[in-house]
Amino acid sequence: xxxxxxxxxxxGRASLFYDPKIRGYVYQIVLxxxxxxxxxxxxxxxxxxxxxxxxxxxxxxxHNAAGFDVNQKLIPFSASGSTYGQAxxxxxxxxxxxxxxxxxxxxxxxxxxxxxRLSSNWVLSKLAMIYVEVIRNLPxxxxxxxxxxxxxxxLPDARNSIALPGSIFLNNRGLILPNPQFxxxxxxxxxxxxxxxxxxxAFYTWSKKQQExxxxxxxxxxxxxxxxxxxxxxxxxxAGQPLSFELPQQGRFNLTGGxxxxxxxxxxxxxxxxxxxxxxAEVVRAGILAVSKxxxxxxxxxxxxxxxTLKLVVIPQAMRVIIPPLTSNYLNLTKNSSLAVAIGxxxxxxxxxxxxxxxxxxxxxxxxxxxxxxxxxxLVTSLFMNxxxxxxxxxER
Amino acid sequence: MKKIxxxxxVAAATTVCVGGAQAQTGLLGQIKTKGVLTCxxxxxxAGFGIPDAQGVWxxxxxxxCRAISAAIFNxxxxxxxxxxxxxxxxxxxxxxxxxLLSRNTTWTMSRDTSLGLxxxxxxxxxxxxxLVRKKLGxxxxxxxxxxxxxxxxxxxxxxxxxxxxxxxxxxxxxVAFASxxxxxxxxxxxxxxxxxTDASGLYAERLKLxxxxxxxxxxxxxxxxxxxxxxxxxxxxxxxxxxWTHFAMLxxxxxxxxxxxxxxxxxSENPEIKRVVGTEGKFGEAIGLTNDWAYxxxxxxxxxxxxxxxxxxxxxxxxxARGQNALWTKGGLQYAPPIR
Numbered sequence: 229x230x231x232x233x234x235x236x237x238x239x240g241r242a243s244l245f246y247d248p249k250i251r252g253y254v255y256q257i258v259l260x261x262x263x264x265x266x267x268x269x270x271x272x273x274x275x276x277x278x279x280x281x282x283x284x285x286x287x288x289x290x291h292n293a294a295g296f297d298v299n300q301k302l303i304p305f306s307a308s309g310s311t312y313g314q315a316x317x318x319x320x321x322x323x324x325x326x327x328x329x330x331x332x333x334x335x336x337x338x339x340x341x342x343x344x345r346l347s348s349n350w351v352l353s354k355l356a357m358i359y360v361e362v363i364r365n366l367p368x369x370x371x372x373x374x375x376x377x378x379x380x381x382x383l384p385d386a387r388n389s390i391a392l393p394g395s396i397f398l399n400n401r402g403l404i405l406p407n408p409q410f411x412x413x414x415x416x417x418x419x420x421x422x423x424x425x426x427x428x429x430a431f432y433t434w435s436k437k438q439q440e441x442x443x444x445x446x447x448x449x450x451x452x453x454x455x456x457x458x459x460x461x462x463x464x465x466x467a468g469q470p471l472s473f474e475l476p477q478q479g480r481f482n483l484t485g486g487x488x489x490x491x492x493x494x495x496x497x498x499x500x501x502x503x504x505x506x507x508x509a510e511v512v513r514a515g516i517l518a519v520s521k522x523x524x525x526x527x528x529x530x531x532x533x534x535x536x537t538l539k540l541v542v543i544p545q546a547m548r549v550i551i552p553p554l555t556s557n558y559l560n561l562t563k564n565s566s567l568a569v570a571i572g573x574x575x576x577x578x579x580x581x582x583x584x585x586x587x588x589x590x591x592x593x594x595x596x597x598x599x600x601x602x603x604x605x606x607l608v609t610s611l612f613m614n615x616x617x618x619x620x621x622x623x624e625r
Numbered sequence: 626m627k628k629i630x631x632x633x634x635v636a637a638a639t640t641v642c643v644g645g646a647q648a649q650t651g652l653l654g655q656i657k658t659k660g661v662l663t664c665x666x667x668x669x670x671a672g673f674g675i676p677d678a679q680g681v682w683x684x685x686x687x688x689x690c691r692a693i694s695a696a697i698f699n700x701x702x703x704x705x706x707x708x709x710x711x712x713x714x715x716x717x718x719x720x721x722x723x724x725l726l727s728r729n730t731t732w733t734m735s736r737d738t739s740l741g742l743x744x745x746x747x748x749x750x751x752x753x754x755x756l757v758r759k760k761l762g763x764x765x766x767x768x769x770x771x772x773x774x775x776x777x778x779x780x781x782x783x784x785x786x787x788x789x790x791x792x793x794x795x796x797x798x799x800v801a802f803a804s805x806x807x808x809x810x811x812x813x814x815x816x817x818x819x820x821x822t823d824a825s826g827l828y829a830e831r832l833k834l835x836x837x838x839x840x841x842x843x844x845x846x847x848x849x850x851x852x853x854x855x856x857x858x859x860x861x862x863x864x865x866x867x868x869w870t871h872f873a874m875l876x877x878x879x880x881x882x883x884x885x886x887x888x889x890x891x892x893s894e895n896p897e898i899k900r901v902v903g904t905e906g907k908f909g910e911a912i913g914l915t916n917d918w919a920y921x922x923x924x925x926x927x928x929x930x931x932x933x934x935x936x937x938x939x940x941x942x943x944x945x946a947r948g949q950n951a952l953w954t955k956g957g958l959q960y961a962p963p964i965r
Contacts, residue, residue: 278741280859281719281741281857281858281859282738282739282741282858282859283719283739283740283741284739284740295784295787295788296783296784296786296787296799297783297786297787297797297799298799299798299799299800307784307787307788307791308791377814380811380814380815380816381814385815386773386818400814400815400816401773401798401816481761481769481771481772481773481818484771484796491816492800569778569802569803570802570803570804570807571802571807572775572800572801572802572807572811574801578778578801578803582712582778582779582801582803583778583779583783583801585712585779586711586712586715586778586779586780587779587784589715589719589735589736589739589740591715591716591719
């Protein structure tokens with residue numbers, strides 16, 4: 229060891245033990261090994277205990293008969309023939325349904341409130357402020373109970389349903405609509421719809437190119453709308469109106485037949501939408517404020533009116549600030565939908581982590597699957613939002 | 626650094642070993658050492674397990690916890706109550722969070738055989754029924770075709786409900802809630818035509834409605850719901866303690882031993898009574914307790930009949946008839962193996 233001074237003088241030949249790079253690798257490997265060992269021992273410990281206590285484990289329950297019913301289902305499900313696996317899909321689809329609609333609605337509402345808060349109209353901006361402060365500062369669960377009762381209370385019972393025009397009924401079992409029955413020829417309408425969408429996109433691309441070449445602007449929105457609505461409608465009449473409706477009938481207790489929108493769904497959707505919109509409004513406000521005032525002034529100096537200024541100058545720049553926190557809010561909305569369990573909406577947590585877990589008793593598997601599902605939903609949402617963010621981000625040349 | 630790491634590893638390893646060794650001495654030993662019994666009870670069902678304004682728990686299921694505590698510690702109050710929803714109860718028991726589950730839990734084969742649990746007797750014979758509004762004019766569950774039914778999720782109730790409507794070829798709509806409170810509230814708000822759970826639960830939950838008299842329990846009982854205490858699989862001694870606590874209360878009622886006369890009974894010459902109160906035989910020691918274990922139970926908590934009358938019977942708000950829960954000598958189903 230007395231020879232160290234002469235050795236350290238030559239950095240290239242230092243002992244491996246003191247090489248920072250090698251040391252770094254060694255530490256990383258040790259860390260991975262320790263973490264791996266902990267996970268492995270926890271898992272084997274759990275498996276051993278389950279076996280010792282004779283608790284059933286594994287995914288064998290997936291194909292067992294479920295034996296219970298769910299009211300809202302997007303795929304066929306019945307107590308007589310369905311399995312726990314199908315119950316999982318019923319719950320997952322219900323979660324995705326409420327999350328997807330909630331994300332769209334809360335985005336619109338959030339943008340509106342966020343812009344309203346910055347409005348020069350005093351009443352509008354104060355109303356937006358009160359909305360944001362009230363919504364953000366009350367627990368979501370409480371709001372869900374409020375909405376559930378607010379949705380249910382004013383509605384009459386099933387025997388005294390409010391009859392709306394077009395065989396639509398409203399009562400405390402939900403909104404009952406005529407159930408559409410599609411004849412085979414309806415396929416043509418669907419195909420026409422997709423063709424119209426493709427045509428609209430093609431027209432949009434063409435008009436953009438025209439604008440860049442000649443400066444002439446086309447009413448893109450109106451033409452797209454006309455195509456997407458008009459073409460399928462035309463085909464519908466040509467195909468001889470291949471759509472009939474099963475009308476709701478008054479039964480002993482409820483209306484039978486018809487398509488039912490459950491109050492649990494409506495209450496959950498309103499709760500999630502208004503709650504998340506409160507946060508989105510703040511994100512939007514912050515994003516708009518982040519765009520320097522000079523940008524608006526410059527746009528005005530170029531002769532742009534207020535509308536195009538907002539659309540072409542302010543919003544695109546604000547979006548860069550808005551998108552990352554917006555992603556978090558979308559994820560929160562999806563995860564918060566699990567509070568549905570409190571108001572009886574059959575989402576993934578209620579059906580799978582609630583009923584299936586209790587009927588099978590296989591907590592480890594069911595909870596692990598549920599966690600994996602929420603993780604996947606969140607990661608996929610993040611991925612798409614990140615791709616969108618990349619496209620919107622400032623391109624430096 | 627390395628030494629500290631090695632020491633930590635050794636420490637971790639020894640803790641694991643000690644933990645393993647302790648598990649083998651049995652749950653009863655651990656409870657005696659801890660000085661407290663951890664009892665999983667319902668989150669609040671009148672008559673069966675409910676805390677009052679001071680947080681003192683009472684009810685038929687709670688009395689079983691108190692009886693076990695009395696048998697072990699000669700004190701019915703050394704119990705820590707953990708309220709468990711129907712959704713969490715088995716996980717809490719499996720993971721050792723509670724020593725036993727005493728909360729209207731139905732004994733079914735799948736629960737007994739695949740959850741790593743053992744049922745230790747039946748302290749209440751129940752069956753599932755329906756509660757409806759009187760003004761609906763429904764007098765039978767068979768007239769509920771097309772009805773909307775509120776229920777608590779994650780219970781055998783959901784399964785029986787599906788079976789019943791399927792067997793009678795009736796359509797219905799189920800609305801399931803996580804807690805009993807939310808369920809009965811939804812029923813009251815008119816979301817559902819009927820509320821279903823075990824008949825005992827219907828009587829208890831009806832008390833929460835604003836005008837209980839406007840609602841009736843339909844006569845049909847659509848299932849068998851034997852309710853009783855549950856313990857973890859693999860500790861036979863602890864299973865014996867829980868099982869024989871319940872049987873001691875039944876035997877005491879059958880022999881006429883009550884909270885009031887139990888001290889006199891110590892002087893009884895009747896050999897059956899002598900074996901229960903512990904003046905003859907070593908039955909308590911056989912299950913790791915003292916020989917006066919049953920005396921302690923009756924002295925502090927009372928016999929089964931006393932507990933029943935006080936909590937759910939004529940002495941309570943529920944006013945449930947003894948019915949199937951009467952002793953076998955009086956035409957009921959409650960039957961305890963003899964202490965001998």
